[in-house]
Amino acid sequence: MTDHLILGAMFRAVGAYPSGWRFPGAHHDPRDDAAVLRRTALAAEAAKLDYIFFGDWLATGHDLEFRDPYLLARIDPVSAIAHLSGVTERIGLIATANTTYFDLYTLARLTASIDRLSDGRAGLNLVTGAEPRAAGNHGRDAHAPNEHRYDQATEFVDALTRLWDSWEDDAFVLDQGTGTFIDPDRLHRTDAVGEHVRVTGPLNVARPVQGRLPIVHAGTSPRSRQLAAEAADLALIAAPSREAAVQIRAGLREAAASAGRPSGALKVVTPVLPVVAPTRALAQDIFDELLRLVPLDDGSPLSRSAAFPANRSVASLAGTVGTELGAAGLDDAVPASVAAAFNDDGQRLIELVASRTRRRVGGDLPVTYRHLIASNAVPAAAVVGSSSEVADHLESWFTSGAADGFNVLTPYLPAQFDAFTHDVVPELQRRGLFRTEYEGTTLREHLGLPVPANTHTVDELVDARG
Numbered sequence: 175m176t177d178h179l180i181l182g183a184m185f186r187a188v189g190a191y192p193s194g195w196r197f198p199g200a201h202h203d204p205r206d207d208a209a210v211l212r213r214t215a216l217a218a219e220a221a222k223l224d225y226i227f228f229g230d231w232l233a234t235g236h237d238l239e240f241r242d243p244y245l246l247a248r249i250d251p252v253s254a255i256a257h258l259s260g261v262t263e264r265i266g267l268i269a270t271a272n273t274t275y276f277d278l279y280t281l282a283r284l285t286a287s288i289d290r291l292s293d294g295r296a297g298l299n300l301v302t303g304a305e306p307r308a309a310g311n312h313g314r315d316a317h318a319p320n321e322h323r324y325d326q327a328t329e330f331v332d333a334l335t336r337l338w339d340s341w342e343d344d345a346f347v348l349d350q351g352t353g354t355f356i357d358p359d360r361l362h363r364t365d366a367v368g369e370h371v372r373v374t375g376p377l378n379v380a381r382p383v384q385g386r387l388p389i390v391h392a393g394t395s396p397r398s399r400q401l402a403a404e405a406a407d408l409a410l411i412a413a414p415s416r417e418a419a420v421q422i423r424a425g426l427r428e429a430a431a432s433a434g435r436p437s438g439a440l441k442v443v444t445p446v447l448p449v450v451a452p453t454r455a456l457a458q459d460i461f462d463e464l465l466r467l468v469p470l471d472d473g474s475p476l477s478r479s480a481a482f483p484a485n486r487s488v489a490s491l492a493g494t495v496g497t498e499l500g501a502a503g504l505d506d507a508v509p510a511s512v513a514a515a516f517n518d519d520g521q522r523l524i525e526l527v528a529s530r531t532r533r534r535v536g537g538d539l540p541v542t543y544r545h546l547i548a549s550n551a552v553p554a555a556a557v558v559g560s561s562s563e564v565a566d567h568l569e570s571w572f573t574s575g576a577a578d579g580f581n582v583l584t585p586y587l588p589a590q591f592d593a594f595t596h597d598v599v600p601e602l603q604r605r606g607l608f609r610t611e612y613e614g615t616t617l618r619e620h621l622g623l624p625v626p627a628n629t630h631t632v633d634e635l636v637d638a639r640g
C-alpha cells in the first residue's frame with residue numbers, strides 16, 4: 175500500500191451518470207468538450223490528484239444514447255493527453271488504448287512522445303475492448319474472441335516495453351568535436367515475431383522520461399486479471415462490495431508475486447462515483463434528481479425509439495422484483511403491502527434507493543416505481559453524502575485493503591467535480607490520507623513506482639555474468 179491513497183479523475187465530459195447531462199447547469203454539448211477538458215484537468219491538478227484518466231470506445235451509435243451517452247461523441251484520449259501535456263504541469267495523464275486495434279509502433283511513438291512532451295507524466299491504460307463494432311471500424315471481419323485478444327495483448331505489452339527501451343540512456347554520445355551523435359551498440363532493434371504482434375524497431379523516439387509509462391489494465395475476465403498481474407502497474411477493478419474488492423485485490427497481488435514481481439508492484443484502483451453536497455440530505459436530493467432524470471418507458475415517442483433500453487418499464491421491474499405490478503404508474507408511490515411481496519433483489523433495490531435518497535416506503539417522501547426502475551437500470555458505484563461521509567467511504571476501502579486508490583467518476587461536470595476537489599480532497603488531506611503537495615514530477619513518482627531498468631541493459635548484465 176502506498177502511504178497515501180491514489181486519486182485519479184476519470185473524465186467523462188457529459189457526465190458519468192447517464193442522466194447527468196440533464197442536470198441544471200451541467201456541461202452537455204460534446205462540441206464544447208475541449209474547454210471542460212482543460213478546466214477539469216486544471217482543477218484536478220490544483221487538488222494534487224495523481225492523474226486524469228481517459229477511457230476509450232472504438233465505435234459509436236444510436237444504441238448508446240440512453241445507456242452511455244458519454245460514449246457517443248468524445249475527444250480521442252491520446253489527443254486529449256497530448257493537449258493537456260501543454261496545459262498542465264504536474265498531474266499525470268493517462269490515455270486508454272486498445273491492444274486489439276492500435277498499431278503497436280504508432281502507439282509506442284505517440285506515447286513516448288507525450289511522455290517527453292509532458293516531462294514524464296504520461297500513462298497508458300491497455301484494454302482489449304468489448305465493442306464488436308470496433309472490428310468494422312478497423313478493417314476486420316469480426317471482433318476476436320477473448321482468448322485471442324488477450325494472447326495478442328500479452329505480446330503487445332511485451333513488444334511495447336521493448337520498443338520504448340530502444341534507446342539506452344547513454345546511446346546519445348553527442349560529441350560535437352568528433353561528430354559522433356550516437357553509439358549504435360546502444361540502439362536496439364525490437365524484433366518481436368509473435369503470433370499476433372510483429373515489429374522490427376527500433377523506435378524513432380528517445381526512451382520515455384519514465385523509462386516505461388505506468389501501465390494500467392482494466393478488464394473483468396480471468397485472462398484480464400492475469401495480464402494485470404503480469405504486466406500492469408495499476409489494475410482498474412470494479413467490485414460489487416468492499417469485501418469482494420478485498421478478495422480481488424489480494425488475489426491480484428498474489429498473482430503478481432507468483433509472476434515474480436516485488437510486493438506492492440501492482441496497485442489496485444477502483445471506480446467510485448461520489449455525489450457530494452454540504453449535507454447528506456442535500457446530496458441525496460441531487461441523486462434523487464439524477465434518478466428522476468433517467469428517461470423511462472412512459473409511452474412517449476422517445477421511449478418507443480429503437481435504441482431505448484428494455485429494462486426501463488414497470489413490466490421489467492416486475493420481472494426483477496418477482497411480483498405483479500399491474501397498472502402501476504411510474505410516479506406512483508410503492509405501497510408497503512406491495513413492497514413486502516418483493517423478492518430479495520427487490521428488497522435490496524428498495525434499500526439502495528433509501529440509502530441514496532431520502533425516500534422511504536410508506537414515508538412522506540415515498541419510494542416511487544420511477545426511482546426503483548431507474549436505480550435498477552443504471553448500476554453505479556455511487557457514494558452519496560457529505561464530504562466527510564464520502565471521505566469515510568474512501569478511507570474504509572483504503573484501510574481495509576480493498577483498494578490502493580480510486581478512479582473518481584463525476585455524475586456531471588463541472589459542479590460535482592468542484593464539490594469533490596474543494597470539499598472531499600481537503601478532508602482526505604486533513605486525515606493524512608492524501609498529499610497536500612506534489613512531491614515528485616513524474617506519474618511514476620506520484621504513484622510511488624520506481625523507474626524500471628532498460629530491458630536491453632538488464633539482458634546485457636545477465637549475458638556478462640554468463
Ligand SMILES: Cc1cc2nc3c(=O)[nH]c(=O)nc-3n(C[C@H](O)[C@H](O)[C@H](O)COP(=O)(O)O)c2cc1C
Binds near residue numbers: 229301303397
Ligand atoms: C472500470 C473499468 C473501466 C474500463 N474502461 C474501459 C474503456 O474505457 N475502454 C475499453 O475498451 N474497455 C474498458 N474496460 C475494459 C473492458 O470492459 C474490457 O476490455 C472488456 O470487459 C473485455 O475484457 P474482459 O474480457 O477481460 O472483460 C474497463 C473495465 C473496467 C473494469
